[in-house]
Each structure stands twice: as structure tokens, then as C-alpha cells.
Amino acid sequence: MSEDSWAVAVDVQEATNPSTQVSLKVTNVSKSHIKHGLTNLLIVQKTENGDSKREAEKVDLAEQSLLNKLIRRSLVRNRNQVEVLQRDPTSPLYSVKTFEELRLKPELLKGVYNLGFNRPSRIQENALPMMLAQPPQNLIAQSQSGTGKTAAFSLAMLSHVNPDNKWTQCLCIAPTYELALQIGQVIEQMGALCPDVKLAYGIRGNRLERGVKLQEQIVIGTPGTVLDWCTKYKLIDPKKITMFVLDEADVMIATQGHRDQSIRIHRQLTKDCQMLLFSATFEDSVWRFAEQVVPDPNIIRLKREEETLDTIKQFYVLCREKEDKFTALCNLYGSLTIAQAMIFCHTRKMAAWLTANLTKEGHQVALLSGEMTVEQRAAVIDRFRNGKEKVLVTTNVCSRGIDVEQVSLVVNFDLPVDMDGNADNETYLHRIGRTGRFGRRGFAVNMVDSKHSMDVINQIEMHFNRRITKLDTSNLEEMENLIS
Template identity: 40%
Template sequence: MAGMASEGTQYDPRQFDSKMNAILGEEGEETFYTTIDEVCDSFDAMELRSDLLRGIYAYVMAGMASEGTQYDPRQFDSKMNAILGEEGEETFYTTIDEVCDSFDAMELRSDLLRGIYAYGFEKPSAIQQRGIIPFCKGLDVIQQAQSGTGKTATFCSGVLQQLDYTLVQCQALVLAPTRELAQQIEKVMRALGDYLGVKVHACVGGTSVREDQRILQSGVHVVVGTPGRVFDMLRRQSLRADAIKMFVLDEADEMLSRGFKDQIYDIFQLLPSKVQVGVFSATMPPEALEITRKFMNKPVRILVKRDELTLEGIKQFYVNVDKEEWKLETLCDLYETLAITQSVIFVNTRRKVDWLTDKMRSRDHTVSATHGDMDQNTRDIIMREFRSGSSRVLITTDLLARGIDVQQVSLVINFDLPTQPENYLHRIGRSGRFGRKGVAINFMTTDDERMLSDIQKFYNVVVEELPSNVADLL
């Protein structure tokens, strides 16, 4: 019936059933089927194995939320805690409620602080406020938060704080699911540790094994890598594990979903027994929980729920500038458009505010500038001028992103993309306030591609290339 219907005719299940029943009736097999009317409206009522239940909840909660809906860690946790409770593990975690709302209050090495500020961070994100200190204290840590909330800088800061720089041996090992992410972490670690003289190397597939061996033998403080290549280096004893005191799994859920579980276990077995473990993950599937049970000692759990974020009403574009040095020309080309309306230009460091302001003024473009090194009185005067409309273009940093309440601003330019996706909203949210429409233009070099991709995923938006008629959009 179903397969032989002539092309274009429709399979009719009722017609099929009447035929089938007639056939079954002729053969005296009306009772050919078993009938069961039992309906279970919850997985718990199905009397399934507890480990299967854990898997179902992890999969449904973490993986099956329809696109654009929000992963709710609390709901996931209540299920997971119920399971832990059954197994007598309610006290599995260590609780720490300490929150630091500035990097200065974290008692970090002064050269690490310099690196953090030079990289463009000015105020710690929610996860950094809670997560850096426990890691610096040497505690095992599980951090559950969406990508883009500043997890990478959290564990990089914790690692850099604890290294013994007089000992040029691998003391921290960081695993990531992909080559690109490992290389990104290496870049952040190196930048934050710039004034500490940290030696970092990325061990990833697709690169020369011999080159890896040469660099590892010459001595490094931190190795970042993918599980396959790292395990290979440990097996060959090119990477020695005896001085490793910190072990970090970044994007643990993605690593486990890619089938790296056995390799992660194999690597664990080769590390010293007292190693500090950090697990960073957007979700905590049962396999990740299993890792925490096997290898972690009463971890501190830090859970940051993503805010309900929206960028409605704001048109977002990017301009491909390829190289950093081409950004200035691109900005000058856009200046006539900027001056039609009021606009804010964001850069990542205070020094760059001064540099860009000088460059723009030397080309006879009128701009104002403000950043955290200026005294409050000067900043107030500049902001007053900007609010009154007597100055039309303002150059600033993230620190002031949340405080610029200017209704006339309808254009924001990210000369530098923010170092954390969550700051993107605070910057471009300026331009769409009070129901006004706004335009955001992001300058993108080849190094920025990953960050722009993270931003698009984080906010579930598409950022398109800037059209030529930008003035018509304002």
C-alpha cells in the first residue's frame, strides 16, 4: 500500500489499516497485536536505571533546548542534585560565596594585574568575580557558564598566579576540544602573562611533532593542547608530568561529546595524584560529573546564569579590515557619516584611546575622549559636552560603556571588538536605548574572526557585512 501507490497519490493510513485488518481477519489473527494503555508522564515514573536517568536529563536539558531558548542551569542542577542526593552525595561540593568586584581586590601578582589591564579587561565579569580566587587558592573548581562569559581569562589568571617562574618545567596543563580553541587559550595566557615572562606552548594535531618535542625539551611553564597530541607527548615522555600541579579541562562537555573521554582518563592517570583540577563547561553532563567524582576533591562549583540579553532594534554589521593598521583609514573614511549623528567609538585600552584621539585630531577630525585614567572632574566635563551635543564623536573604553546614557547616540563603532562577548551588549546597547533604533559597526581583523563568531552565538544574532549605503541606515 505505502510503497506501491502510484507517484503523486497519497498514502492513506486508514485505507491501509482496513486492508490489513481484513487480511488479519481472514487469517484469524484479529488479536495479532498486544494492547497497552499505560502512559507515563515523567521519566522518573518509568523505573529506569539511575545512570540512564542522569543521561536523559543531561541530554534533554543541555542539548535539546530549541534554538534561541535559554539553558537554565538551576533546573538542570535540581535534577542533578536529586540524583546526587539519592546517592548520598549532597555534600559533594565545597561552597564559597566570596565575590570580588575588582581585579585589584583579588591580591594578584602586580605583573599579572598589569597584563590583565593591558589586555583590555577593566572590571571582572560575573564568573571572574567568583572564580579567580578559589582557583588561586589551589582548590578544585567546576565552573558552569555559557561560552563568552570570561571563563578563559578566569583559569588563565588562576594558573599564572600560581606558577613558579624560576622553574622552567610544565606546571599547568590545559586541554581544549579543538585546535583553534587551544591556540586561542595560548594567546590569552601569553598576553595576560606578558609581564611575568611566562612560557606557553600549544600542542595540537596538524603541526610538527618534532617541533613540539624541541619546544617542550627547551622548557615551558604551561602546555595548552588537544587530548590526542598531549597524550602522545606524555607517552613519548617529551612532555614530563612530574611538575604538573594544575590541570584544566575547558569546554569539558564538548570534549566529552567528541569522544575524548578515554584519552582524558589516560592523561589523568599520568599526572601527579595531588594535581589541582578545574573543569569549565556550559553544561554538566553525567560524563563530566563522573570525571568530577573520580578525579576531583570536593570542588567549588560556580554557576553563572546568562542574563536575558537582547539586541532588538539594533542593526549590526562588520567591516573586514584584515590588518590592525588599516583600521584608522577605515575610520577616517567613515568620519563624514559619524558626524551626521552622535557616535561612540570603543577601543580596548586606555592607551589606545589617547593614541586614536591624537591620530584623529591630527587629521582635523573633531573627537572627544574619556577613559578611567582621567580624573572624575575632566570626565564629567567631557560627558556634559557630549550629552549637550557640542561634541559629536566620543572615543572610550569598556569601563565607561555602562555609564553612557545618551539618547542621541545612534551609531556605535567597535574599533576593537570587546575582549568578552558579554561586554558587546553593554557597548552597543547604548545605541538602541529607549526604543530608539541604532547601528553598530564592528571592525574585524583576521584575529577577530573567532570573537565575532562567539558574539553571534552568545546573542543568537547574525552580523552582516556593512553595505555601502550606511548613511541611509542612520
């Protein structure tokens, strides 16, 4: 990106609701394969080469991405600003406020509305004109789950293909089987009124005859299988691919082998092929990867929002053991008017113990922990968001991506620490940031059960330059004065 490139910032406030009820019209993979894939494979979680042990170590990012896709019932409200860096700084910056402005084919416009979009989300406002531009433009975009990016690049692929050409023209790769199916579902529904546009799934278990070129114009798959289809089995002619979409780049490069496979696929494409890369995060490793596969890109990224603690009151409570922590928690819950609460534990064992004891006390409690399948976790989060349970007990592994506006209390039953036992400030900020959302007032209470725990509290105070107030939960009058 040249120094002449310029940026524009637009405020993001999402509102519309893309439906998650998707009917499948499946090509080149059986319907039962799709139907059972999301349940069976969420439990197995094996890599394409069958190495389940290695996947267990690397699966967190992919699982989190899939969980976010499953729980998003509406576009997320994102307070970040979007920064647009154009390849050609002299070109006018185009954005759209309606899908009609994109001059889509009538059947695609109906498909967009059938998905539940009433107007473009902010990421779509800026990304779609670039993706649909002639001549084609390359794009690197930072976009989290729930911002409408899958629908955006699905629409771009459906608009791009020529139905009269019976060969693969658009290729999209994602890091896991399940994420590929999620993308395919969106394309199937959006393209339901385009019967001449066909979709194939390049995923494990979908075996096709060698040497017979695919006639499907769009292929969605995982890197290993797609690479085999392009090289070993010659099912796809890479030179005829005119749009290449690489989704979940941050997950991709964290997964064994996927980064190299993606680069090998990219090397077989022509220089004129349009490249679209999407990632939820833009760390250095993602940038280095993006630079290898996307020449002369336009860039859309989220401006980092300064996390604010202004609306969150922070406290600590001195305890001796877990039973003391539990008593303090019950006292706290009895004296606060709490809409909903999230409680963080360090281990699954502690989370299970706490859940059982809170349930005995008559509280409506949901438990979220790592041994649950992604579908089970999504169901728990839905119940909590809908108010079926008032308390959510969770471990770190499941905490990210949960935005519930009515959470007014966060409790660190166990303080967040890194591998060396020092304060994990990033995790602390993420945890307590579950409350005080959207300008509402929230409370964060930390349970301190040792000198080491007190040292961690002191580290957190120094890092954020914020005092954390001592709270005596057995003194009702003091509590009322402090938290009022």
C-alpha cells in the first residue's frame, strides 16, 4: 500500500437481520452428508488427514468461528469504525445504502431479501462496490462474524459467474468442513432463483471421478481437498478461475498445513484472477500471508476501538477458599438488582462445582465449557441471551464472542492469569467487558483467595491505571453504599 493511499472512516451501527434458517440445494455431495455433517463432525473434529490429536490443539479458533456463525441471529452492533484504504487513491470512494444501487440481477436481489437483509450492513456498503467493480479489484477485509461478510462475498460470486459456462469460475476456501458448509448454505439460499448456477463442495468424503472436469460454476471447500481437485484429480482448471475467495484467513494460517496449501492453490491461478481475503483479526502473521496472495489490494479494516472501563465498577472480595467465594457470590447476588450475570472459572471442574451449588440455591444457571460440542454451546448461549437462565458459568475457552446486552454483573471466580501465573490483562478486559455494554452501567467482582491473587489484582490495577475497590459482601450497608 503506497503512502498516498487515503482513508475514510464511517461509523458502524448494524440493524437488519439475516435469517439463519437455510434450506439446502446440494450438488456433488449427498443431502445426508450435509445434514449429519454438522452434528457428527463437531464431535470428532479431525483434520483432513485424520490427525485428531493435532486438531485438538489447534481447533479453538475454528470452533470459535463456527460458534459465532451459529449464534448470530442478527447483525452485530459494532462500535468500531471502518477504515477503507484504496488501491488507487485518486479513485472516488463508492459506497451504497441500498442493494438496488448495485444493479443486481432481479433473481439475486430477491435472493438477498429472502436472506432477511433489508439494507446493506456497513461492511457490505463499502465492500460490495469493490467486489462487483469492473475491471475486477482485489480486496483484503477485516470482518467479524455477524457483520454480513459471508453474504457479501456470496453475492459477489453469484454475480460474477456466467451460467452458460459449464466450468468452475469461482473458488472459495475455508479452514474446516463445517465452515465450508455454512458458506455453502448462504450461497444455496441466495442463489435459489438462479437454477443454472451450480455449487459443488470440495470437502473430505466427496469423491468424484478423476479427470472429469466439474461443470459447477462455484466450488466451496477446504484447502487440502481443493488442492487435490486442482492438481491430483484435475477436476478444476485453475487457469479458468476468475474469482478466488479465502475466508477466515486468521484461522487458516493457525491450522496445520492450511497456509501452505492455500498458497499452492493461489500459485496456480492467473494474475488476472480477482482475489478476496477475509479475516476477523489482522495480526502480523495475517498481513504477511495476505501480502503473499493478494496483489495491489483495496483494504477494509476495523479501527481499533479504545476499550473503556468508565461504565464498569470494579471490586475485589477477600476469601479463603472456594466455599468462601461461593458465600460471597450468594451475598452479592442477593443484594444487587441483576438482570443477568456471567461467572468465569479457570477449570471445567470448578465451573461444574459452582453450577451445581448455584442450582441448589435455586438460581437458573447455564454451564458453558470446552467438552461441549459447538452446537450445544450455541444452544446454551441462545437460552442465556433469551433470558431462560439468569446466570452463565463459563471457562475461558468459551467466553469470546458473547454479547448479551442485559449482563450487569461479571464475576471472576478465578482470576485470569497467563502460563507464568501473572495477570492476563487482555483476558481480564475481555471478561469484564461483557458488562457495561453500550453505555450501560455494570459491575465486575474479583474473588481473591491468596497473596498471589492479591498480587494479580495489583498488576491489573497498574496496567489499567484503575483502582479496584475492596468489597465486604457480609456488610450489607457497606455494599449498598459502594455499588449504588
